[in-house]
Amino acid sequence: MKPERQRLLDLVIDLILRVGVLDLSMSAISREIGSNNRMLLYYFGSREKLLDEACVRAFVRFPRLETMFARLRGEGDLNERLYAAWDDLAAPENRPYLVLFFQRFGAAMGDPERWRNDLHPSTHRWAEDLAEIFVAEGADDRSAALWGTHLLAVWRGMQFALLADAEPASLRESYRVGVDALTEALLQP
Known part of the structure; x- marks a missing residue:
């Protein structure tokens, strides 16, 4: 089983490759990947840091x-x-x-x-x-x-x-x- 942070990041990468990053709020991200804002903030610190990491990591796909x-x-x-x-x-x-x-x-x-x-x-x-x-x-x-x-x-x-x-x-x-x-x-x- 993947650690939770990686699992969430993978779900966000899937999401941004499917719908892009424009107008994605933290609430929308949480809802789409089946998580919550607090969990994402705990692991990534902010919406910007989450999306930045997901975008960079998307490249390896x-x-x-x-x-x-x-x-x-x-x-x-x-x-x-x-x-x-x-x-x-x-x-x-x-x-x-x-x-x-x-x-x-x-x-x-x-x-x-x-x-x-x-x-x-x-x-x-x-x-x-x-x-x-x-x-x-x-x-x-x-x-x-x-x-x-x-x-x-x-x-x-x-x-x-x-x-x-x-x-x-x-x-x-x-x-x-x-x-x-x-x-x-x-x-x-």
């Missing part, structure tokens, strides 16, 4: 996202690894996580001081991780950093388009054209 950079750092053709990264990001099973990510991102825009360091590491590290991969492929540091930032922005825009019901096959094809142009510019002699 999406192994294709969690291990995407390990695959990007792997062997083989850079274009093929970048194509696979979009397939990982756009996988239908990741949709609940993407909705959650953009909800938290929207909250961060409304209260940047509170959320500055609390958003998922993908908002802080992914561009740097991409730059490291590009340097390992032979790009200079400045170009790698610029293209890493660019590719992350492309991913975010395409993820948003995916959630807005853009045609997945069209997005995939567009992404591949962009990756081909990126790697040609990045790795030119």
